Amino acid sequence: MKVIKQSRWGGKSSIRLLLAAATIAGGGTLIAVTGGVSSASTVPHKASKVVTLHFWNAYNDVTETPVMNGIVIPAFEAANPGIRVVDDTLPYAGLLDKFIASSAAGDPPDLMRSDIAWVPQLASEGTLLETSKQPWFAKVAKEADPGPLSTNLYKGGYYGLPDDTNTQVFFWNHKDFAAAHLSPPTTWNQMIADAKILTIPNKGQHGLGVDSTDIWNVGPYVWTDGGNFTNKALTTSTGYMDGAATTRAVTTLVNLYKAGDIGSDFVGGSGSISGETGFPLGEYAMYFDGPWAPTTYKADGFKGYSTALLPKGPGGSISVVGGEDLVIAKGGKHLADTIKFVQFLQSPFAQLSMADAGDMAAYKTDNGPEGVLNPALRIFAKQLLTARARPVFQNYGELDTDFSNELALMLAGKIGVSAGLQIATREANKTFK
């Protein structure tokens, strides 16, 4: 049970890794873990003063928080008697605002688990510690999966470390497909055709569920259909967001929505039923979702579904890279202890513990074992190989809003697809300045 001493900065041992996997797979309890800690530790020096670290996050309180608070943090505290970690779980919608306000006031949390989309924006404001300037960074960077690592990049420097990664895969409902005598689609065109067949208005059933008009939800539809939002250099959207392939992809979505083949979750509004909620209830026969969904369905006892890679379209099978990074506030008061906790969160022990809660590990050595621990994650790992990151730059939020608002106008019939995309492109181009 020496596993919790394992870190990406310290020694490596595949035996320790397997022990970690075995502990978690066997339902390792807090007692088991902390027991392991005390036996593993050399005589722990008695801490004269306890340092309290504040760790802000937006963990799901059903799947992730119990693991973080019940296994990961207690194990860290047991191994580091002088450090106490307070897990401040905040609503996702308020996390960024609160971080900005507290950082501006000179009282930021020691550590935040940030949405990957926020990192360049926060880095541009000078509020984050530049991790790539730390002596231990090179080793971590080498072990991290390149995709998640790249989300920390801002103007040639890295301002965070990957915590977990995710993507969306294709979910299909067994009962709905059986009733329609369909087999799951393997091509994009087949999926679009199936969406129409699987829409049964008098049952309140829609062929597809799409949760919102933002790029996280719409991106896979655009990329798989061969479209894009920007060029690679992130200098323009002209010819991409308003390009022929993107126009075709968006037109398909708008037409599906207008025909009722996509549910009202697409436009949002109070009471609209998300894909994750509506899928088990029969509201949506197909939808895309992340690795947290199987964990939730397992907890709810819902088994009548399967997952698959996104059906292939003209652009391939392109999903979206999601996930979170760990960012250290520049004005944090306990930098050395915070780094210790960050190291622990990146250890195979913590990464694999959280994988059991649906958080995919962001480090190469953990990608294999997590699939053993949580087989539901395998398909996501496979999809990640072709997944694409949303534009990584500080004004991504504005670009996303520009696109999302225009798409909402198209869905409301206030503007045509081409005209809407041209406006979105014009606005998006302003964000590159």
Place this chain on the structure above:
Amino acid sequence: MSTVNSLERHPASAPPGAVSRRSARSHRVRRFATPYLLLVPALVMYAVFTVYPIFRQFDISFFNWHIFPGMSSPSVGWSNYTAIFSDPVVRTASWNSFLFIVITVPIQMAIGLFAAAILTDRLPGSMFWRAAVYIPVVTSWVVVSWVFSYIFASEGGIMNAIAGFFAGHTESINWTAQPWTADGVIWLLSIWKGVGWSFIIFLAALDGIPRELLESARTDGASGTRVWKHVVLPSIRGALTFVVVLLVIGAAQVFTQVYEITKAGPYNSTQTLMTYMYQQAFSNFAFGYAAALASLLAVVLFGFSAAEIRILRRQDI
């Protein structure tokens, strides 16, 4: 007595008249200074939390402001202000804020005055109804915004059930995802929650009208409408002005209910000046631009408040 005491406290060499004058002066100074000394804590608070932020906000509006300590903020002159006038979202937000004022303020005042007129008499149960009208005022904006979201939910919302029962709607209405219905939900909540405030002001104003005045008007044969037109409304003119001014200022700053119910969507259609300001500052980190917006709004509201003071003075209220 004070002269005797003063003499006892001062050296014997001092001439009694001079001591007495000095004591009187010190007494006058104390009398003059005491109220100001008592005001000092409030003035300090006002200066720190109101005056300073206002001037700081004007200052920030001329920079590409970076809020985090240690970051440089380049000066941009008036460009934040000029950008406001070419921003289409500002136009939408201004229109929505204006619409919010012209719709919610008169309705709140009308219902508040009507309720006050009914409940001003000591009727049986009037205390209960007064409390019932006022209770929404003390509820939390966030909580009632969520309650209204549930009432107007597209799936399972009670309003859709009512629409289905009375109007025969078979398809559920996605109230908060369509511009006009979303606006309607926000207006309705704001009116429901705000009526109690104008009600309580009007109630106090109506209670302050001398009974003799009303009775003599009736004795002279004035009808109910004429009593209201020529006696009641002129008597509560001050309260009417006070309510309209404060409601307009409050309405111009509408934020919580919009943010909670629609997040200013769909596609900015329910955006108001305050929600846009917040979005610019905390989502886009455009603090200078947000400060410029806030400054312009402050100027408009300051102008309105100045007008209020002039009206109140003219009416000797």
